[in-house]
Amino acid sequence: MPTTDNITFEGSGGSDGAGGAGDAAAAGRRETTEGTVFTVTGQDWDSVVSGVADEHAERVVVNMGPQHPSTHGVLRLILELDGETVTEARVGIGYLHTGIEKNLEFRNWTQAVTFVTRMDYLAPLFNETAYCLAVEKLLGITEQIPERANVIRVMMMELNRMSSHLVALATGGMELGALTAMIFGFRERETVLDLFELVTGLRMNHAYVRPGGVAQDLPSGAVEKIGESVKLLRTNFKDTANLLVDNGIWKARTEGVGYLDLVGCASLGVTGPILRATGLPHDLRKSQPYCGYENYDFNVVTRDTCDAYGRFLIRLEELSESLKIVEQCLERLEPGPVMVEDRKIAWPAQLALGSDGLGNSLDHIRHIMGESMEALIHHFKLVTEGFAVPAGQAYSAVESPRGELGVHVVSDGGTRPYRVHFRDPSFTNLQATAAMCEGSMIADVVAAVASIDPVMGGVDR
Amino acid sequence: MTETNLPEPAASGGIATPAPAVDPDAAYVGGEAVAQRRGMFAARGSGDTSGYGLLQRVVSLPGASARPYGGTFDETADALAAAYPAYGEAVEAVVVEHDELTFHVRREHLLEFVQALRDDPTLRFEMCMGVSGVHFPEQTGRELHAVYHFLSITHNRRVRVEVSVPDTDRHLPSIVSVYPTCDWHERETWDFFGLVFDGHPALTRIMMPDDWPGHPQRKDYPLGGIPVEYKGAEIPPPDQRRAYT
Numbered sequence: 205m206p207t208t209d210n211i212t213f214e215g216s217g218g219s220d221g222a223g224g225a226g227d228a229a230a231a232g233r234r235e236t237t238e239g240t241v242f243t244v245t246g247q248d249w250d251s252v253v254s255g256v257a258d259e260h261a262e263r264v265v266v267n268m269g270p271q272h273p274s275t276h277g278v279l280r281l282i283l284e285l286d287g288e289t290v291t292e293a294r295v296g297i298g299y300l301h302t303g304i305e306k307n308l309e310f311r312n313w314t315q316a317v318t319f320v321t322r323m324d325y326l327a328p329l330f331n332e333t334a335y336c337l338a339v340e341k342l343l344g345i346t347e348q349i350p351e352r353a354n355v356i357r358v359m360m361m362e363l364n365r366m367s368s369h370l371v372a373l374a375t376g377g378m379e380l381g382a383l384t385a386m387i388f389g390f391r392e393r394e395t396v397l398d399l400f401e402l403v404t405g406l407r408m409n410h411a412y413v414r415p416g417g418v419a420q421d422l423p424s425g426a427v428e429k430i431g432e433s434v435k436l437l438r439t440n441f442k443d444t445a446n447l448l449v450d451n452g453i454w455k456a457r458t459e460g461v462g463y464l465d466l467v468g469c470a471s472l473g474v475t476g477p478i479l480r481a482t483g484l485p486h487d488l489r490k491s492q493p494y495c496g497y498e499n500y501d502f503n504v505v506t507r508d509t510c511d512a513y514g515r516f517l518i519r520l521e522e523l524s525e526s527l528k529i530v531e532q533c534l535e536r537l538e539p540g541p542v543m544v545e546d547r548k549i550a551w552p553a554q555l556a557l558g559s560d561g562l563g564n565s566l567d568h569i570r571h572i573m574g575e576s577m578e579a580l581i582h583h584f585k586l587v588t589e590g591f592a593v594p595a596g597q598a599y600s601a602v603e604s605p606r607g608e609l610g611v612h613v614v615s616d617g618g619t620r621p622y623r624v625h626f627r628d629p630s631f632t633n634l635q636a637t638a639a640m641c642e643g644s645m646i647a648d649v650v651a652a653v654a655s656i657d658p659v660m661g662g663v664d665r
Numbered sequence: 666m667t668e669t670n671l672p673e674p675a676a677s678g679g680i681a682t683p684a685p686a687v688d689p690d691a692a693y694v695g696g697e698a699v700a701q702r703r704g705m706f707a708a709r710g711s712g713d714t715s716g717y718g719l720l721q722r723v724v725s726l727p728g729a730s731a732r733p734y735g736g737t738f739d740e741t742a743d744a745l746a747a748a749y750p751a752y753g754e755a756v757e758a759v760v761v762e763h764d765e766l767t768f769h770v771r772r773e774h775l776l777e778f779v780q781a782l783r784d785d786p787t788l789r790f791e792m793c794m795g796v797s798g799v800h801f802p803e804q805t806g807r808e809l810h811a812v813y814h815f816l817s818i819t820h821n822r823r824v825r826v827e828v829s830v831p832d833t834d835r836h837l838p839s840i841v842s843v844y845p846t847c848d849w850h851e852r853e854t855w856d857f858f859g860l861v862f863d864g865h866p867a868l869t870r871i872m873m874p875d876d877w878p879g880h881p882q883r884k885d886y887p888l889g890g891i892p893v894e895y896k897g898a899e900i901p902p903p904d905q906r907r908a909y910t
Contacts, residue, residue: 297871297872298870298871298872298873298874301872301873303881305857305882306881306882306888307888307903309888310888310903310904310906310908311903341763341764342763344763470791470792470818471844471845471846472845472846473792473793473794473795473844473846473847474846475792484818486818491818491821492821492823588909589706589909590909592910595699595700595724595725595726595727596726596727596762596763597726597762597767597799597812597825598762598763598765599765599794599814599823599825601794608794608816610794610795610814612797612812612814614799616699616700616724616910617699617700617702617724618700618702618707618724618909618910619707619908619909619910620908620910622699622700622799623797623799623800623882625797625798625812627794627795627797627814631849631853632795632846632849632850634849635845635846635848635849664872665872
């Protein structure tokens with residue numbers, strides 16, 4: 205992927221001569237009213253450095269992104285530099301806006317899950333669960349969600365927390381040059397994604413959690429497979445820990461970097477590992493439990509360093525805590541339904557495994573086509589029209605890997621959401637970029653942004 | 666860009682169906698009217714063959730609650746009344762639904778109201794979870810709602826503050842000076858709903874391109890889309906398909 209940085213100079217115009225577009229080793233250069241603009245494509249930094257020296261520029265504006273490998277996707281950082289020191293940092297977002305919230309208003313309540321799963325694409329099951337919890341609140345069926353569905357939700361969310369944290373560690377490591385960390389992180393994540401594929405049929409974009417329960421019960425053999433994977437992951441996590449925790453280079457790059465204390469977090473609305481790195485044990489799973497989290501034994505991990513290293517340690521330790529929860533889920537799994545009883549809400553049938561793969565349940569088709577006219581009508585109504593949700597509004601929040609993922613849902617009593625707003629933690633946390641980066645070295649910006657762990661799909665929605 | 670929302674709503678769009686005028690007095694009984702439903706299945710764009718085609722229903726949001734609100738809500742309301750002297754004047758209504766507490770606050774009081782919410786030791790709502798806009802075209806004079814969610818980590822409580830403004834005068838005070846986190850949230854709400862947060866340091870678009878016309882999340886802004894063709898059959902875009910809502 206070609207990488208393009210625009211370097212703007214403010215000040216003297218300077219003559220256009222050195223380096224043209226045809227010279228591969230020189231940066232593209234053009235004069236604008238704002239000053240000289242260099243377009244860097246790699247291996248051409250010498251011409252930029254000499255250009256800066258020639259023009260005695262006092263203010264250098266570096267446009268990092270929106271296509272830059274160290275910006276976690278399409279994040280655009282606008283940095284004002286004095287030498288190597290960042291004097292001002294501004295963040296440009298919106299490059300991945302897909303209008304999901306608007307689209308939801310034109311689908312029924314169940315279809316919306318398919319959209320919200322694509323928001324924060326590293327934590328799809330959290331998006332789905334947060335949305336479904338809000339819809340269930342409006343429907344007044346929170347208490348009727350079967351125990352097995354809740355346990356599966358918790359288990360899937362904790363597996364998802366691991367896969368998300370692993371990407372945070374992997375890409376964060378890669379951005380700081382620790383490529384082995386990346387290999388380890390993605391290797392472990394693959395183990396988790398295999399479990400997702402086994403349970404939901406897809407590695408990402410699951411649309412697995414539905415209003416009223418989950419789409420599908422665990423397939424046979426899933427419990428054993430998850431149990432094996434938990435053991436494997438526990439061993440493998442030690443690799444990452446051994447590699448990075450006492451690694452001098454890693455510590456030098458992250459300790460004291462991206463400092464944000466409790467006051468900063470509270471005023472900027474920052475939650476998740478960044479907030480817990482200030483020493484405050486705030487975790488919605490403990491303080492406002494949902495899906496039965498109060499029944500699980502786990503610790504809220506905190507550090508008091510307020511820096512990128514502390515956030516790294518928190519994510520690392522939360523991996524083990526998540527493993528603990530997944531193991532408890534496996535013990536708690538009892539046979540039973542995974543959808544509410546209410547046939548006016550519950551999806552009519554579960555899929556079944558046939559000779560040609562997973563598909564329609566033949567039993568169900570026999571039932572609606574041959575046995576019960578009413579069952580056919582219910583099926584038809586639910587699938588075409590959907591269910592109506594009483595008018596009102598609800599807010600539900602879950603502790604996603606990045607912090608509080610809040611969903612504000614408004615219903616006008618119809619079969620489609622009237623308004624759904626996602627308070628995505630990445631969106632809010634990204635506002636802390638300036639507070640973390642201004643006054644630091646430009647190289648630390650990469651470490652600080654990596655420690656925020658923004659996912660642009662969630663930021664822009 | 667003009668003050669009205671461009672582009673024009675689609676002439677035959679599913680969302681632009683005009684509803685019969687509502688008696689404004691009737692609409693506010695027991696809450697705010699949000700929708701009109703007709704017929705048995707609320708289908709639009711085709712006849713109602715159920716025999717109930719003349720059936721009309723006005724759908725309203727839950728109305729104001731009376732004391733006691735239940736749980737810790739009374740405590741929160743009392744603390745607010747003590748911390749903010751103009752409480753009675755500021756709060757239009759208190760609504761308790763789904764175990765959530767909502768204060769409907771008049772916009773003139775919003776800034777001082779949330780200041781009390783944050784600073785009073787008995788309240789201590791340290792975190793603002795941002796603002797979300799909702800557009801109710803049916804609520805004449807209160808079309809645009811700004812909905813704020815607050816979290817108190819100290820007391821482990823949540824509260825919702827809702828401000829309604831008319832579409833013709835979409836101004837309300839910015840609370841960025843009290844909750845800096847609302848910077849981006851208010852920009853997003855301006856971008857999507859056209860709500861003008863007076864006093865915001867730089868109220869610019871955040872998601873849509875800078876030169877985008879209109880505010881896309883408003884109900885009079887069409888979803889857009891093109892028909893899907895498959896093997897000769899054509900399926901209309903999502904906002905023109907049959908709806909039952």
